[in-house]
Amino acid sequence: MSKIIYTLTDEAPRLATYSFLPVVEAYAAKAGVDVETRDISLAARILAQFPDRLSDEQFEADALAELGELADTPEANIIKLPNISASVPQLKAAIAELRSQGFDLPDYPDEPQTDDERDVRARYDRVKGSAVNPVLRQGNSDRRAPASVKQYVRNHPHRMGAWSSDSKTNVATMGVDDFRSNETSTIVPDEGAVSIEFTGADGSTTVLRDAVKVRAGEVVDATVMHVKPLREFFVAQIARAQSEGVLFSVHLKATMMKVSDPIIFGHAIRAYFSEAFEKHGADLQAAGLNPNDGLGALLDGLDALPNGDVIRAAFQGRLDNGPEMAMVDSDRGITNLHVPSDVIVDASMPAMIRSSGHMWGRDGQEHDTLAVIPDSSYAGIYQTVLDDCRAHGAFDPTTLGSVPNVGLMAMAAEEYGSHDKTFQAPGAGTIRVLDASGATLLEHDVEEGDIWRMCQTKDAAIRDWVGLAVTRARATGAPAVFWLDPARAHDAVLTGLVNTYLAELDTDGLQIEILSPVEAMSFSLERIRRGEDTISVTGNVLRDYLTDLFPIMELGTSAKMLSVVPLLFGGGLFETGAGGSAPKHVTQLVKEDYLRWDSLGEFLALAASFEHLASSTGNARAQILADTLDRATATFLDENKSPARSVGSIDNRGSHFYLALFWAEELAAQTEDAALAADFASLASTLRGQEETINGELIGVQGSPVDIGGYYRPDDAKASAVMRPSATLNEALASL
Ligand SMILES: NC(=O)C1=CN([C@@H]2O[C@H](COP(=O)(O)OP(=O)(O)OC[C@H]3O[C@@H](n4cnc5c(N)ncnc54)[C@H](OP(=O)(O)O)[C@@H]3O)[C@@H](O)[C@H]2O)C=CC1
Ligand SMILES: O=C(O)CCC(=O)C(=O)O
Ligand SMILES: [Mg+2]
Numbered sequence: 001m002s003k004i005i006y007t008l009t010d011e012a013p014r015l016a017t018y019s020f021l022p023v024v025e026a027y028a029a030k031a032g033v034d035v036e037t038r039d040i041s042l043a044a045r046i047l048a049q050f051p052d053r054l055s056d057e058q059f060e061a062d063a064l065a066e067l068g069e070l071a072d073t074p075e076a077n078i079i080k081l082p083n084i085s086a087s088v089p090q091l092k093a094a095i096a097e098l099r100s101q102g103f104d105l106p107d108y109p110d111e112p113q114t115d116d117e118r119d120v121r122a123r124y125d126r127v128k129g130s131a132v133n134p135v136l137r138q139g140n141s142d143r144r145a146p147a148s149v150k151q152y153v154r155n156h157p158h159r160m161g162a163w164s165s166d167s168k169t170n171v172a173t174m175g176v177d178d179f180r181s182n183e184t185s186t187i188v189p190d191e192g193a194v195s196i197e198f199t200g201a202d203g204s205t206t207v208l209r210d211a212v213k214v215r216a217g218e219v220v221d222a223t224v225m226h227v228k229p230l231r232e233f234f235v236a237q238i239a240r241a242q243s244e245g246v247l248f249s250v251h252l253k254a255t256m257m258k259v260s261d262p263i264i265f266g267h268a269i270r271a272y273f274s275e276a277f278e279k280h281g282a283d284l285q286a287a288g289l290n291p292n293d294g295l296g297a298l299l300d301g302l303d304a305l306p307n308g309d310v311i312r313a314a315f316q317g318r319l320d321n322g323p324e325m326a327m328v329d330s331d332r333g334i335t336n337l338h339v340p341s342d343v344i345v346d347a348s349m350p351a352m353i354r355s356s357g358h359m360w361g362r363d364g365q366e367h368d369t370l371a372v373i374p375d376s377s378y379a380g381i382y383q384t385v386l387d388d389c390r391a392h393g394a395f396d397p398t399t400l401g402s403v404p405n406v407g408l409m410a411m412a413a414e415e416y417g418s419h420d421k422t423f424q425a426p427g428a429g430t431i432r433v434l435d436a437s438g439a440t441l442l443e444h445d446v447e448e449g450d451i452w453r454m455c456q457t458k459d460a461a462i463r464d465w466v467g468l469a470v471t472r473a474r475a476t477g478a479p480a481v482f483w484l485d486p487a488r489a490h491d492a493v494l495t496g497l498v499n500t501y502l503a504e505l506d507t508d509g510l511q512i513e514i515l516s517p518v519e520a521m522s523f524s525l526e527r528i529r530r531g532e533d534t535i536s537v538t539g540n541v542l543r544d545y546l547t548d549l550f551p552i553m554e555l556g557t558s559a560k561m562l563s564v565v566p567l568l569f570g571g572g573l574f575e576t577g578a579g580g581s582a583p584k585h586v587t588q589l590v591k592e593d594y595l596r597w598d599s600l601g602e603f604l605a606l607a608a609s610f611e612h613l614a615s616s617t618g619n620a621r622a623q624i625l626a627d628t629l630d631r632a633t634a635t636f637l638d639e640n641k642s643p644a645r646s647v648g649s650i651d652n653r654g655s656h657f658y659l660a661l662f663w664a665e666e667l668a669a670q671t672e673d674a675a676l677a678a679d680f681a682s683l684a685s686t687l688r689g690q691e692e693t694i695n696g697e698l699i700g701v702q703g704s705p706v707d708i709g710g711y712y713r714p715d716d717a718k719a720s721a722v723m724r725p726s727a728t729l730n731e732a733l734a735s736l
Contacts, residue, residue, distance in 0.1 A: 002032060002617045003075075004609055005067065008039040009083035010712065012585035012597040012652075013576065017081065018716075018723035019653045020599055023660045024606060026736045027667070030679050031621030033613065038063035040132055042084045042094050043713035046105065049123040053104045068135040076571025077613050078136065079605050082581045084712075085130040085255035087262070087341035088293045094712040095124075101713060110288045129258025129419070134412045139567035140465045142472065143547045143578050144404030146604060148630075149560050152637035157397040158556030161356030163389040168246050168368040169357035170386060172237045173379035177229035179453075180377040184442045185221040185489035188214045192436045196421065196454060198446075200429040208423050208431070217459035219497070221490040222433050222442040224425075224452040225260070227267060230374060234271035237372050242323035247359050247369040248272070249326035251348055254340035256544065257415065259422040260451050264374055265340045266292035272322065272337065276314040283307065296338035319362075326359035326369055333362070345373060346545045347580060349382050350552035356394070357386060377488065378541055384521040385549070392529065395553045401532040403524050403550040406469045406480070407543025410461035410568055414490070414540040421454040455490070462494065464568060466501040469537040470510065479511035479527075480535040483520040483542055494539075517542065528554075547578040559597075562604040572612040577601030586711065593706045593722065595652040596643045603633045603659060624673055628666035635662040647702045654698045657729055661687040679736070686732045697726035 006021060008014055025035045040063050047060035054060070070076045084090060088108070095105050108124050109117040175181065188194070196209040214220060241248035250268045254261040269291040270277050277284070277291075284291075289301040299315065302308035319325065319335070326336040328343065336343050336359075349371065352359055358366035373379035389395070408414065425431060425446035432443040433454055446452055473480040482498055484491040495514055502512060515523060524534045528550075536546050551558035558578035565573035582597060589595045607629040614623035636642075641658035643651045650658070664687055667680035687694070706722045709715025724730055 002613050002619045002622060003034045003036060003077065004028065004613060005070070005078045006035050006037050007067075007078065007080050007083075008037050008041060008044075009081045009581065010041045011084060011581035011583050012589075012595065013081040013083075013581055013602075014041060014714070015586065015589060015595055015708070015719060015723060016597045016599050016602070016652050016656075018720045020602060020656045022724070022730075022733055023656060026733050027625060027663065030676060030736070031619060031625050033610070033619065033622055033625070038067055040064045040067065040083060041712070042086050042090070042127065043098060045127040045131065046091075046094060046098060046124070047103060049126060050105060053106070058103060064132060064135055071136050071138040071567055071571060071573060072569050074570035074616070076567055076569075076573065077609055077616070078571070078573050079602070079609050080136055080573055080575045081602065082577065082579060083132050084581055085132075085258075085341070086128055087254055087339060088128070089297050089339055090341060091124060091128055097710055097712050101710060110290065129254075130256040130416070134416060136573055137409050137565055138569070139410050139565040139573060140461065140468050141405070141407040141409045141543055141547075141575075142468060142564045142566065143407065143543075143561050145402055145551060145555055145560065146562050148634045148637055149555060149600070150402060152640075153555050154398050156640055160354055160394040160397065160553075161358065163356055163394045165390050167357045167386075167390055168244055169352070170370055171379050171383040172240065172370055172372045173376040174229065174233050174374050175376045177226040178377075179223045179225050179375045180485075180488055182225075182444060183221055183223040183489040184444070185219060185493045186441050187493060188218045188220050188435075188441070189216065191216045194220065194436075194441060195434050196423070196431065197434060198423075198426060198429055198431050200427050206426065209421055212421060212454070212456075214456065215458055215460075219457040219459075219462070219490065219493050220433065220441065221455045222431075222444060222453065224431070224444045224446055224450050225264070225375065226447060227449045227451065228447060230264065230267055231271050233374060234268050234372070235274070237370060238272055238323050241370040244370065247326040247361055247367050248323050248372065249336050249343070249359055249369050250372045251343055251345040252340070252373075253345050253544070255344060257419075259419045260453060262292040262340050263424065263451055265294070265337070266290065268372070269295055269298075269337050272325070273315055273318050276311065276318060280307075280311045280314060283311065292340070294337065294339045295335060324361055324367070327362055330360050330362050330364040344580070346548040347552075347558075349545075350549045353382075353385055353389065353549075354552055357389065377485075378517060378545060380518045381521045381542070381545070384518050385525065388522075388525045395529070397554060397556070399529075399531050400554050401528040401530065401534070402554055403528055403534050403536050403546065404472070405543055405547050405550075406465065406472055406535060406537045407547070408457070408461060408465040408539050409543060409565070410464060411458045413457045413461050414455050415453075416540045416544075418453045418455045421456075423452050425450040425452060457490075457494075459497075460568065462497050463501050465537070466498055467505065468566065469535065470502070470505045470507060470512075472535055473507075473510045473512065476533065476535065478533040478535050479513060480537050481520045481523060482512070482514040483517045483536060483538045484514055485516045487516070491539075551578060557598065559601045561601060562608065563601065564608050570616070572609065572616075574605035574609045574612070575601075576605045589706065589722070590708065591705055592647055593702045593704060594647050595723075596645050597652045598642050599652060599655060599659075600633070600637075600642065603629065603636070607633065621673060621676060624667070624670060624676060628670055629663055631666045632659060632662035648699065650695065650699065651702070653723060653725070654695060657687070657694055657698060657726070660729075660733070661691070683732060683736050686735075687729075690728050690732065694726045694729045697728060701725045
């Protein structure tokens with residue numbers, strides 16, 4: 001039997017699954033396709049770490065590990081919805097919820113002292129941050145907006161905030177003493193292992209990491225961010241924001257860069273509240289309160305301190321009188337520095353660019369902003385976009401071309417695979433990468449606390465990425481631009497390899513360029529404003545940034561993207577959209593029984609998954625499901641059946657009903673498989689006939705609070721009841 005794995009994740013996409021999966025299962029069964037689920041939510045991943053503390057009924061299998069193995073086989077066909085990449089505050093909240101549900105989980109040890117605590121901490125660290133995607137993404141990524149989606153946007157453009165030529169919004173970045181400027185890179189000739197050592201000023205040596213496996217031809221880089229200049233940089237930018245009269249805002253990726261970026265975030269907090277830390281830093285440290293977890297966690301922890309009120313007043317005084325901070329939620333006083341996972345650069349910069357270069361101030365109004373992105377590796381691309389908007393105004397979705405992406409992502413490529421090779425220097429000295437013979441491959445001088453990291457990029461991944469770029473250029477006729485920075489050591493090495501591998505491929509008649517990120521951005525922006533398409537071919541981080549940036553400009557949200565990962569061993573991973581898990585949508589559902597999550601990404605991923613299944617197993621009915629779903633999605637877009645935003649109109653559930661209706665009609669109308677058509681004929685006519693009743697049932701329930709039994713681990717029965725309120729629709733599906 002052909003099999004698709006549909007992942008259960010978190011927040012809005014998980015809730016949407018309660019409603020959409022029954023449709024998928026019912027339709028797929030008619031083609032002999034088995035749809036199995038695997039729970040890779042944050043809650044399930046936590047539980048899977050503690051089998052020894054759970055009862056038999058509570059046992060949770062390690063589905064992520066299983067899928068990681070599956071991804072390396074040709075049979076893999078996995079639909080992956082966005083999941084939470086947990087910051088420490090989120091992890092603690094999930095642990096607390098699971099305990100309240102009767103799971104005997106240990107506390108998260110902030111500063112583990114005993115072996116037992118170190119073991120617990122190591123288990124929690126395995127689920128922290130971006131822990132899912134790097135395991136499943138055993139291939140490079142192909143993210144793009146399908147033609148039908150572009151057409152939809154031309155008919156139904158989203159709102160774009162107007163830009164003024166005198167906007168004071170800018171990006172601030174270090175440019176020296178940072179990861180970009182200190183990068184060194186080499187190609188490892190043979191398979192083997194390297195080690196990472198710290199040598200102190202006194203000559204003593206500590207092994208930071210032993211036996212990091214390397215393959216022949218692999219690119220290995222090392223770099224360091226010096227924290228003293230980082231702190232001086234933050235202090236200078238805080239002053240600059242104040243003197244320019246703009247909001248101060250920090251944009252990091254504390255989820256995916258789960259070791260380095262929380263530390264950088266902590267330095268931003270120390271710099272902003274420098275006086276409070278001078279006075280009370282020792283007390284905070286003694287109480288185990290760490291700025292790396294965010295201002296919110298610091299303030300929450302103060303209640304337990306005898307002088308907590310005094311410290312709170314010091315923080316509040318600075319917020320009241322200091323340079324104005326960008327707010328995540330001005331009504332509730334949540335600043336940009338409250339939670340490390342709240343302002344994630346890939347989504348937050350495009351959101352700012354979409355709204356006239358503004359962020360929210362504490363007055364609840366929009367203001368120009370200084371967006372602080374400490375490392376200069378990628379910050380320049382955003383300054384280019386800001387300058388472009390100042391010069392030419394906001395982007396117009398009705399005339400914009402497209403910038404799809406081919407991203408180097410396989411085998412934990414580049415920065416996003418560096419967490420287990422990222423260290424804070426234990427003192428002043430040198431950190432070296434050594435080969436098996438003890439020869440130094442790469443080295444940096446460091447001061448105490450400096451953030452040092454090593455990255456790896458496998459040759460097989462690079463070759464596949466270059467090949468995928470050429471395939472996409474050939475398929476579309478659009479120019480393909482490799483975004484590689486000659487001033488960066490890693491990019492210079494990659495440029496050599498790209499040229500070598502391009503020479504081995506048929507590129508006749510294709511336009512292929514290699515440009516620095518800033519030049520590539522200017523080139524792509526000029527073309528996109530003329531309505532032309534340009535394929536961006538980038539490393540892992542720019543893949544992440546650009547596949548939120550361009551979709552949010554072009555489509556209003558990256559949820560409308562097709563996001564395919566052709567796995568290196570022949571399987572397929574189909575991600576839904578390119579964005580996140582939209583936490584605020586859950587709040588809205590619980591408050592007023594309205595879910596505005598747009599499942600278009602799921603529809604697109606599902607069609608691609610059926611198509612892959614058809615070609616890998618020869619299941620002709622799977623191809624029919626793919627083709628009819630494609631046509632149904634086009635009708636869905638034409639008739640604008642995406643969720644609206646507020647109570648009284650169709651939401652996520654209503655959008656699933658319409659997709660089910662259009663899909664059943666397409667299946668009934670197709671002529672390739674008469675038996676399949678007959679199977680769907682009566683469902684199609686029932687759904688069409690009952691449209692008004694079903695809509696009445698789906699919209700009728702909206703407006704009052706609902707109970708889904710948990711945020712991180714909803715109760716299946718309760719959440720399913722909330723997400724499937726139409727008895728008529730449920731009966732029709734059951735009768736198929
Ligand atoms: N692939 C993955 O697994 C990814 C996971 N994440 C994780 O998701 C969480 C939240 O990340 P965050 O950066 O806030 O980004 P999100 O994309 O979840 O949310 C940003 C905003 O985008 C809009 N949006 C996103 N998806 C949809 C959708 N399907 N339908 C309608 N609107 C949508 C909503 O806002 P608006 O009002 O502007 O429309 C939403 O509030 C984090 O834990 C993060 O790590 C993030 C990225 C990818
Ligand atoms: O894995 C994550 O934390 C987020 C992934 C992401 O943002 C992306 O792939 O676009
Ligand atoms: Mg992203």
